[in-house]
Amino acid sequence: MDWSYVAGLYDGEGSSAIFSRVKKHRFFSCGIAIQISGQKKHLDLVKNFLNSEGIKCGVTILNLQIQSFDSVKLFISKVVPYIILKKPQLEIMSEAVALRDNLKLFGKGAIVRNSDAFDKLRHRLHAHSRKGPRELKEWPKPIYEYMEKFDAVSGR
Numbered sequence: 001m002d003w004s005y006v007a008g009l010y011d012g013e014g015s016s017a018i019f020s021r022v023k024k025h026r027f028f029s030c031g032i033a034i035q036i037s038g039q040k041k042h043l044d045l046v047k048n049f050l051n052s053e054g055i056k057c058g059v060t061i062l063n064l065q066i067q068s069f070d071s072v073k074l075f076i077s078k079v080v081p082y083i084i085l086k087k088p089q090l091e092i093m094s095e096a097v098a099l100r101d102n103l104k105l106f107g108k109g110a111i112v113r114n115s116d117a118f119d120k121l122r123h124r125l126h127a128h129s130r131k132g133p134r135e136l137k138e139w140p141k142p143i144y145e146y147m148e149k150f151d152a153v154s155g156r
Contacts (some may be wrong), residue, residue, distance in 0.1 A: 001049045007082030015036045015129075016089045017094050018122040020115070032103065034066040034075055034093070053078065060105045074098045 017033045036046065043064040050057050050066070055074050057066045066075055076090050076097070083090060096118060103114055 001045065003078045003119050004082040006046060008078040009036050009038070010034070010079060011083055011085045014086065016093050016125060018118060020118075033074055036064045038060055038064070045061070048067065050075070056084075069100055073101075086128075089125060092121055092128075095131055096121045130131055 014034065014036045017035070019033070019148050036043065038046075038062055040059060044057045046064055047057055047059050050064075053074070055066060055071045057064055057071065059065075066072055072093065076094055079089065080090055099114070099117055100120070
């Protein structure tokens with residue numbers, strides 16, 4: 001198994017997503033996912049290859065999922081040279097990873113304050129989808145009391 005094979009799987013059966021994570025109405029974060037559909041036995045082989053290359057991923061009955069920003073970043077860097085159909089989606093995902101990497105330097109509050117930037121990337125990504133809902137659900141807005149508490153604690 002090699003990267004061109006994995007890229008072909010993603011090109012044919014893969015998808016990308018940018019989503020929000022809100023915990024107990026107090027914490028907001030942006031999540032990212034690469035997903036490849038297929039048979040579990042086959043996906044386990046792909047998972048073993050990805051794990052050997054340093055990419056953390058999990059397999060459900062029908063899907064392989066990569067959800068950590070670092071693993072998504074590494075996955076994108078390895079498959080982009082071989083991608084034919086879904087290169088625009090991976091470019092948007094790369095922008096989301098770069099945005100998060102830049103904001104991470106400023107702490108969680110920066111990610112909360114820039115949730116609109118992630119939402120714009122999410123809408124651009126959705127414009128490339130071939131199936132699924134025609135319109136995206138409303139992005140949950142961060143709780144501004146959380147931001148105020150964060151600023152008070154961090155002295156900003």
